[in-house]
Amino acid sequence: MSSEYDVTETLDVKGQSCPMPIVKTKQAIDDLESGDLLEVVATDSGSMSDIQGWAAGTSGVELLDQVEGDDLYTHYVKKTE
Amino acid sequence: MSTDNQTPSADDADPASDAAELQALRERVDELEASLSELDDADEQQKLTIVATQGSFDMAYPPLILGSTAAAFGWDVVVFHTFWGLDILHEKKSKNLKLSAVGNPNMPMPNALAAIPGMDRMATRMMEKKIDENGTATIEELIDLSLESGVDLQACQMTIELMDYDEDDFYDGVTTGVGAATALQHMAESDIQLLV
Structure with missing residues (x-):
């Protein structure tokens, strides 16, 4: 699962649905340092759009990539400040 | 000169x-x-004020989901609970909220059948099962999460007295002693105001 990204931490929100992937991502990001990269692994297909919207509307985070696999949606969120 | x-x-x-x-x-x-x-x-910083007036099982979800998500965006969030919406913050009652089978056109049963005693409980149990299977959070989890992430859950003082509730009946962290003027003040300052 670990890809070309240098992931600092992985958040597993498999089996959880809205709003959990977003709320847990926010909590995990808060615990990280600037420059760290969070990998979020979800089964909620809505997380593709939701994480995108959240990252666009939140300062201090950057969505680097979203990968759609076999019923798995993986998001790479970088803490920028 | x-x-x-x-x-x-x-x-x-x-x-x-x-x-x-x-x-x-x-x-x-x-x-x-x-x-x-x-x-x-x-x-x-965006500000969101939600007024939660409904206390049925299904109607407890929208304000909690939107509130906790808005907090994840870093927004300043106030949810003002009044009338039946107060039951969402009531520690005991929140665990026992009911879905109404009567007058709900989405229920796959006629009203005459839905009115039979016990039908609300059955409908609620079915919904709870679906929620569990879907990985949707429980009401209690969403309340904890909301409070944890800084959502200001407010209980209307007038309704507390009207319903004969006690301030200790509510979850720790719930704001009491607030009324319509406080709610209006938050609404006036908010970018988004919702009545649920």
Whole structure:
């Protein structure tokens, strides 16, 4: 699962649905340092759009990539400040 | 006579006074720009106020989901709970909220059947099962999460007294002693106001 990204931490929100992937991502990001990269692994297909919207509307985070696999949606969120 | 003398002397002073005026204008522009960017910064945090008036099982979800998600965006969130919405914050009652089978056109049963005693409980249990299977959070989890992430869950004081509730009946962290004026004040300051 670990890809070309240098992931600092992985958040597993498999089996959880809205709003959990977003709320847990926010909590995990808060615990990280600037420059760290969070990998979020979800089964909620809505997380593709939701994480995108959240990252666009939140300062201090950057969505680097979203990968759609076999019923798995993986998001790479970088803490920028 | 005296005016004739003054006019040329004012003309002589013009280059210097122009420079001073320009300098003053520059400073004023800098000041205004600084205060404008301060305003922009202050405006950056969005504010959401939700008024939650419903206490049925299904209607407890929207304010909690939107509130906790908005908090994840870093927004300032107030949820003002009044009338039946108060039951969502009531520690005991929140675990026992019911879905109404009667008058709910989405229920796959006629109203005559839905009105039979026990039907609400059955409908609620079916919904709870679906929620569990879907990985949707429970009401209690969402309340904990909301409070944890800084959502201000407010219980209308008038309704607390109307329903004969006690302030201790509510989850720790719930704001009590607030009324319509407080709610209106938050609504006036908010970018988004919702009545659920």
